Amino acid sequence: MPSLVPPAIPVGSLAASGQPTLAVGGGALLRPWLLSDAEAVAEAFRDPEIQRWHVRRADSVDEARGWIQRWQGSWGEETDGHWAVAGAGTGTLLGRLSLKAWNLTDGSAEVAYWMVPAARGSGVCPRAVTALADWALGEGGxxxxALEHSTANQASCRVAVKAGFEEEGVRRGAALHADGWHDMHLHARVGRD
Ligand SMILES: CC(C)(COP(=O)(O)OP(=O)(O)OC[C@H]1O[C@@H](n2cnc3c(N)ncnc32)[C@H](O)[C@@H]1OP(=O)(O)O)[C@@H](O)C(=O)NCCC(=O)NCCS
Structure with missing residues (x-):
């Protein structure tokens, strides 16, 4: 059944252009994942806050390496984009930022993030989300x-607001966490904003 609208993002165009590295400022950047990040990812998933909000743990560095391989492959498959937030000079892992669940027809995706405990409280996360959203809504097409977080996660809500994601409402009982169902607060940035 032919569509009456062309896709907002032509199929194959993002895969062909390759995943960009983006400046964040303040000594940080967003870069594609490296297999050598696996140990730092496994360590990050030992943090109770990351386990709490991302609802998984890594049992070994090998498992984290497998995640990174999937994160690396998803750009070429045009399903998701995953970036490491890293120190610009050092390459040290500061966090993770993802643009998930691409819908090329509607030109939509979902933003997700975590920061390692040592990198929190410095304002890097909202700057990184802003840089990624600016790229995605500009050059990325x-x-x-969308960006959503549990209504119990106030730090994440602040990141969303600081990065310019307007509040759109609450999806009741929308996500299962280890302690039960959570209401999810939805934010979004739209190109016309
Ligand atoms: C959410 C997270 C990425 C924010 O990163 P961060 O480096 O702390 O971000 P910032 O330093 O910019 O701080 C964000 C804001 O949250 C506030 N904040 C931090 N912890 C808070 C808390 N427990 N309750 C309320 N506000 C909090 C900060 O004061 C700051 O607000 P301000 O700039 O108005 O002062 C980080 O806390 C994290 O990785 N948490 C665990 C994983 C997670 O929650 N991921 C998101 C799932 S949706």
Whole structure:
């Protein structure tokens, strides 16, 4: 059944252009994942806050390496983009930022993030989300970026607001966490914003 609208992002265009490295400022950047990040990822997933909000743990460095391989492959498959937030000079892992669940027809995707405990409280996360959203809604060709967090996660809500994601409402009982169902607060940035 032919569509009456062309896709917002032509199929194959993002895969062909390759995953960009983006400046964040303040000594940080967003870069594609490296297999050598596996140990730092496994360590990050030992943090109770990351386990709490991302609802998984890594049992070994090998398992984290497998995640990184999937994160690296998803750009070429045009399903998701995953970046490491890293020190610009040092390469040290500061956190993770993802643009998940691409819908090329609607030009939409979902933003997700965590920061390692030592890198929190420095304002890097909202700057990195802003840099990624600016790229995605500009050169990347996306039209709408959604961002949602549990209503119990106030730090994440602040990141969303600071990065310019307007509040759109609460999806009741929308996500299962280890302690039960959570209401999810939805934010979004739309190209026309
Ligand atoms: C959410 C997270 C990425 C934020 O990163 P961060 O480096 O702390 O971000 P910032 O330093 O910019 O701080 C964000 C804001 O949250 C506030 N904040 C931090 N912890 C808070 C808390 N427990 N309750 C309320 N506000 C909090 C900070 O004061 C800051 O607000 P301000 O700039 O108005 O002062 C980080 O806390 C994290 O990785 N948490 C665990 C994983 C997670 O929650 N991921 C998101 C899932 S949706």
């Amino acid at each position: 996306f039209h709408r970026l």
